[in-house]
Amino acid sequence: MRLVLVQAEALLLTYAGFALAQAVARGQPLAIRLGAGAACARALLRLAALGLLGLACGVLARERGWADGGLFALAGLVLVASAFVPLAPVAPRMVWGLALAATPLAAAAGLAARWAT
Amino acid sequence: MKLSRHAFTRFWDVHGWAGVATALVLHVMVFAGAFALFRDELSSWQERAPRTAPAQPAPLAPLVDRALGGAQPRELSLALPGHGAPYLEVHWPGGGGDWTETHVDLATGAVAPPTSQLAVLLYWLHFLYHPRASWGMYVAGLLAVALLLALVTGVLIHIKDLARQLHQFRPGKTVKVLWSDLHKVLGVMGLPFQLMIAFTGAVLGLAGVLLALLSGPALGGDQAAASAALWGGGRDARPSGRPGRALDVDRLIARAQAAVPGFQPRFLGLRHIGDAAATATVWGELPGRLFARGEVVLGAVDGRLLSESLTRAPTPGVAIGRWVVGLHYALYGGLVTRVVYALLAAATCLTILSGNWIWLTRREGRAASAGNRLLAKLTIGVGGGVVPATAALFWANRLAPASARQAAEAWTFFGVWALVALLFLARASSRGGWVGLLRASAVAFAAVPLLSSVGTDAHLFNLGRHGRAEVLGVELGLVLLGLALLVTAALVRRRGQRAAAPVARLALGGPGPVGEKA
Numbered sequence: 310m311r312l313v314l315v316q317a318e319a320l321l322l323t324y325a326g327f328a329l330a331q332a333v334a335r336g337q338p339l340a341i342r343l344g345a346g347a348a349c350a351r352a353l354l355r356l357a358a359l360g361l362l363g364l365a366c367g368v369l370a371r372e373r374g375w376a377d378g379g380l381f382a383l384a385g386l387v388l389v390a391s392a393f394v395p396l397a398p399v400a401p402r403m404v405w406g407l408a409l410a411a412t413p414l415a416a417a418a419g420l421a422a423r424w425a426t
Numbered sequence: 427m428k429l430s431r432h433a434f435t436r437f438w439d440v441h442g443w444a445g446v447a448t449a450l451v452l453h454v455m456v457f458a459g460a461f462a463l464f465r466d467e468l469s470s471w472q473e474r475a476p477r478t479a480p481a482q483p484a485p486l487a488p489l490v491d492r493a494l495g496g497a498q499p500r501e502l503s504l505a506l507p508g509h510g511a512p513y514l515e516v517h518w519p520g521g522g523g524d525w526t527e528t529h530v531d532l533a534t535g536a537v538a539p540p541t542s543q544l545a546v547l548l549y550w551l552h553f554l555y556h557p558r559a560s561w562g563m564y565v566a567g568l569l570a571v572a573l574l575l576a577l578v579t580g581v582l583i584h585i586k587d588l589a590r591q592l593h594q595f596r597p598g599k600t601v602k603v604l605w606s607d608l609h610k611v612l613g614v615m616g617l618p619f620q621l622m623i624a625f626t627g628a629v630l631g632l633a634g635v636l637l638a639l640l641s642g643p644a645l646g647g648d649q650a651a652a653s654a655a656l657w658g659g660g661r662d663a664r665p666s667g668r669p670g671r672a673l674d675v676d677r678l679i680a681r682a683q684a685a686v687p688g689f690q691p692r693f694l695g696l697r698h699i700g701d702a703a704a705t706a707t708v709w710g711e712l713p714g715r716l717f718a719r720g721e722v723v724l725g726a727v728d729g730r731l732l733s734e735s736l737t738r739a740p741t742p743g744v745a746i747g748r749w750v751v752g753l754h755y756a757l758y759g760g761l762v763t764r765v766v767y768a769l770l771a772a773a774t775c776l777t778i779l780s781g782n783w784i785w786l787t788r789r790e791g792r793a794a795s796a797g798n799r800l801l802a803k804l805t806i807g808v809g810g811g812v813v814p815a816t817a818a819l820f821w822a823n824r825l826a827p828a829s830a831r832q833a834a835e836a837w838t839f840f841g842v843w844a845l846v847a848l849l850f851l852a853r854a855s856s857r858g859g860w861v862g863l864l865r866a867s868a869v870a871f872a873a874v875p876l877l878s879s880v881g882t883d884a885h886l887f888n889l890g891r892h893g894r895a896e897v898l899g900v901e902l903g904l905v906l907l908g909l910a911l912l913v914t915a916a917l918v919r920r921r922g923q924r925a926a927a928p929v930a931r932l933a934l935g936g937p938g939p940v941g942e943k944a
Contacts, residue, residue, distance in 0.1 A: 391616045391770065
């Protein structure tokens with residue numbers, strides 16, 4: 310159960326990271342608003358997206374080792390990307406809504422994993 | 427990077443022809459592969475009689491003797507209990523080269539032949555294998571090479587605008603643009619997965635051929651040495667001609683576990699039983715180490731350790747083989763990884779089929795030609811037909827009596843598939859085309875738990891009583907698959923109503939197939 314929760318946490322972090330990268334690339338209103346704050350804001354947002362992806366890999370690596378964690382993180386990223394890009398124009402509310410909720414959900418999954426056996 | 431016009435045209439042609447020539451079989455292989463990932467769970471689910479493991483592990487040797495019933499085979503293979511199967515599986519060669527298989531209940535000691543072949547049918551379909559036509563896996567290997575070729579040429583023809591494919595998907599445009607975008611987005615995003623399954627699939631499928639070819643120049647034609655280099659030692663040990671009595675299976679398993687601490691055995695194979703040089707190969711895994719699956723080879727008479735490939739890879743071939751098998755069958759990260767692979771397999775199926783639709787729409791002017799008409803009909807009949815055929819296979823498992831279940835499953839699966847193919851060959855818009863096909867499959871998959879609840883003692887709705895996680899997993903998975911197919915049917919229907927071109931309407935299930943009256 311613990312492994313499933315950690316993997317869910319990693320998948321949600323991957324989703325959040327990929328969605329943030331897409332938001333910057335596609336010029337989503339929220340990303341534009343955040344990006345308007347400072348000259349380096351877009352670069353910072355990209356860095357944050359990379360950070361979330363790295364974090365996803367990190368939580369798995371802590372649980373299963375770098376090779377196992379890295380492979381799962383890559384498979385997860387491929388899945389998230391394959392689902393996100395075609396679904397975003399078809400069901401934008403659901404896709405972007407989940408993107409906003411993904412990080413808190415990942416935190417919840419991470420906390421639950423601490424208590425799970 | 428931009429290709430010259432000549433190179434672009436050549437790569438385009440190779441991509442198109444390699445894709446369209448192999449698409450339907452590859453689609454079926456990938457579709458079956460999604461089920462093959464859950465072979466252990468399906469193997470347990472398919473046996474309807476509930477079996478429960480005893481609280482204390484029972485010695486296996488008396489159970490093996492019971493299963494053999496006095497037979498004294500020279501070879502013996504055991505699939506050990508665990509991994510969702512609370513029974514011992516015993517295989518030995520009978521007359522005529524066929525192997526006999528039987529199951530022994532751990533709690534009662536009752537011996538019974540397997541009643542279902544659902545899991546193994548889907549597993550073999552994944553690499554086109556059958557014991558009487560093992561060359562099918564070489565064909566599967568060649569098809570994997572064709573997929574690899576299509577992927578590489580696909581990357582080359584889109585290399586100039588690869589970055590754009592990372593986010594370009596326009597569902598509001600024409601159906602032709604929609605398929606093109608879908609094919610490219612899923613192809614580019616899924617490229618690491620598709621390259622991995624194509625490469626590892628090619629290696630797995632063609633390993634036997636490579637072994638035969640390379641044993642000549644590299645090892646002087648010594649097939650045994652070549653096999654040992656690729657798969658590990660001990661497989662081809664020769665009998666001595668002197669009699670010897672093998673240790674019982676429990677002691678052999680204990681010796682293997684003592685030789686490699688933490689080793690979890692899954693299979694045991696005995697060769698040259700009755701000979702002093704008999705060997706026992708205990709195959710299993712070492713938890714906590716990536717792809718640490720391998721074998722401990724023992725002398726079956728004295729229990730001496732001959733070799734082991736778990737803590738160290740004896741040859742580069744074994745090390746590579748371990749990664750190839752591990753990556754291909756998702757032997758890391760547990761159940762969630764296999765679910766991720768299954769979803770990626772579904773996306774790969776969509777990539778492959780959308781390639782066929784692009785081929786057809788690009789030849790809209792020549793759509794009435796016999797070849798394109800046939801391709802359109804085969805894409806829906808064969809490519810789409812495998813979905814309801816698989817649902818029918820699950821129904822056959824739950825409805826057929828135990829004595830006739832294995833035959834009923836095979837006949838139902840291939841019969842329904844052939845019927846759907848013939849139906850769409852005769853009239854491609856039959857029953858609403860893709861929409862009807864997907865809806866019927868969705869209902870059939872989602873109804874499997876209901877069938878289970880009528881005919882079996884262990885089903886989704888009495889989980890508290892039997893507690894079998896694999897029943898919950900398989901039946902819940904089938905319900906979710908049904909829901910996903912329903913949503914897909916709704917999306918296809920919405921697009922089909924807006925499609926103007928006849929080929930587009932045909933592929934999406936609307937009226938007006940190519941070369942036919944609406």
